[in-house]
Amino acid sequence: MSTSPTLDDLRNQLVDDIVAKRPLPAPIERAMRTVHRDAHLPGLDPTDAYSNRAVTIKDNPQGPLALSCASVPSTVAMMLAQLDPRPGDRILEIGAGTGYNAALLSELVGAQGEVTTVDIDPGVALHAREALNRTGYEHVRVMERDGLTGAPEHAPYDRMIATVGPWDIPATWWQQLADGGRLVLPLRWRGQTRSVALTRHGDTLVSDDMELCGFVPIIGQDGELTTELANGTVRIHHDQDQPVDLDRLSDVFATPATEHWSQTRVGSQESFDGIWLRATATDDHICRIEVTNQALEAGVRRPVIPGRSPALVAGDSLAYLIAERDNADEERPVRLGAAAYGPAAAALATTLNANIAAWGAHRTAVPIMTSHPAGTPDSRLSGGHAIDKADSRLVLHIN
Template sequence: MASTADDLRNSLVDEILRDVRLTADVERVMRTVPREAFLPGIRLEEAYADQAVSIKENPVGGPLPLSCASVPSVVGIMLSQLQAQPGDNILEIGAGTGYNAALLAELTDEHGHVTTIDIDSDVALHARTMLDRAGYQRVHVMERDGLLGAPENAPYDRMLAAVGLWDVPAAWWEQLREGGRLVVPLRWRGQTRSVALTRHGDTLVSEGMELCGFVPIIGQDSEKTTPLNADGTIRVIHDEDQAVDAAALGDSLSNTTAVEVMSEQRIGGAESFDGVWLRATATDDRVCRLQVTPDATARELISRPAVPVRSPVLIDGDSLAYLIVRREGTDDQRPHRLGAAAYGPHAEKLAQDLIAHIEAWGGARTVVPHLTITPASTDVAAGPGHVITKLESRLTLTY
């Protein structure tokens, strides 16, 4: 007998709960709102798989879609971070399919108000159409540049970005009320975290962060991609304030042998080690993202990174060091050891620097940094910690 939509919906939420903690209200609405209603033409089994579904491809042929239905487990994590309450006034940036806005409408009930905006007219129309069909006419859908927000319905008790941000737009500050909460997939030094932030005057203060990945918002172009070889199979993704000498690094990759140094830190097969990257960003401005294609690893152009499409790398002039994982020893619980592979004249020093980040993470694997964000246009003191300056804001990270 074929499973019904209700069966599949409940099975998906059960699956998510095995790995992720959701608030009771978020669990309830995820068991209530029919995701398939926002994904016409998709088989039920696909609608209730824990994976993203593209709804509009990138018209310029980029590697990421222009818009998609987010991974349900990530949706649940971010809604739990948001802590929406009945009666709240909420702004969502990135309308997507409209599914997320429907979940928000359920969380805020008939006394609340949800506005969802999208820069793309087709996406906004899709969201409006699906929300109407599913009975969520009270959601306000607007075609709007997300970087501008929606001041006409402000101030908001909660703001949720369903697109990746490199910076917190200046226009958002006055739209979030004092004590209000912003949940945003924020990118710095090549990695993205869903950060829950509460506004205290001219400071946003973090109350937790989770690993995630999102389609980037249109209009923020301060993250750069630099190829290190002629065919672009080895690339570095870096922030605009980080200097990357592609020619010198490419020469080091071609003409020097990798130096490999292993740490004392071991991991199990399914154990996350993304915290190494996060830990490094809190003290080191040399952290970038290394991206290596399967062709480059197959041709052994570079020693295999821990995760070829996204591994942390330290870059210093003509040298680089990145994270590697090797199976070593007989420890069945944690059979893999973390280490560093490095190239260039300063390979040994950079490898040891990365090992120091690995060891620091290993001493407190689940601890995340405290993040505060202040507008770049104000004289608010950043406070103690490591400061990363962006165009419209300053990030301060402390452990």
């Protein structure tokens, strides 16, 4: 006679599955086996609460992305490992969500530590407060406010973590992070999002880890823009410093794409997102292309991932990553290349294929990001490729 799994069974099975794919530091594993995610998602079937997926807790009536959601548990675990909370730490979390992450942080910092979590939405903040009270974490501080301002009255913080996606690192966060402290945030640049772990060294923040992720954008930053092409069926997502000109690109899909293939191949299950990341350390034309089903049906060449693929845009031309399975290599049966449109198609395709080849030669190499305050003169920047934002100057360097 079979019996239904208990909540403890479901929670432990979820953690077992996460650890099997990616070992966790022992304190984080213990915290995830201790905190009840289902209690932060009342009304949800326990099986769904302990599935490794995001759960929307508040829809956004003005757009397709949720206003707030409970993050994928494996992503939560990955970011906590990046943050490396210690007993006694003072922690600020931007984006309260369900309160689940704050409860995990409270377990990790212990009775001598302090956790403050903030959210701009009153309903989300109330949800987090009630869930934390209900589960025995009344001591966690929940504040309703704009996360971009942080919580200076309780600073300085040993650790700061954002669970919403900023486009820039606000100067207010710099000011509230202790020297030697760590900041983990899902930062957006050049159309992609990476969970970046940075340590403060005086007037710089220096990364030691980057992981692919996706998060709801933070409210109040508008440095990422969208340019719609082909009657809105193709979208280019780019930063405000990238001169994507709608008028010059209006006829870019008037002729068929030309295909240019690299010598780089990948396995069927091999990630190639590192191509995009590496290209941001050298090329200011890299951004994201989104090709809808309507565009594909109209004959636009399919990108490697229609919803989010790296692209190069310059003037009246563009090129983006494509893939084709040809089985010429049994171990790596998929070859990578570029589809290109416009007068400069061949040149952009050549550049993109050079980026693909550079990644292919060193597939595990990850750039180091150094963030400097806005206004830092070029002479004081660390060596590498600079990207200017409103509050910071990011410099990416790859060995």
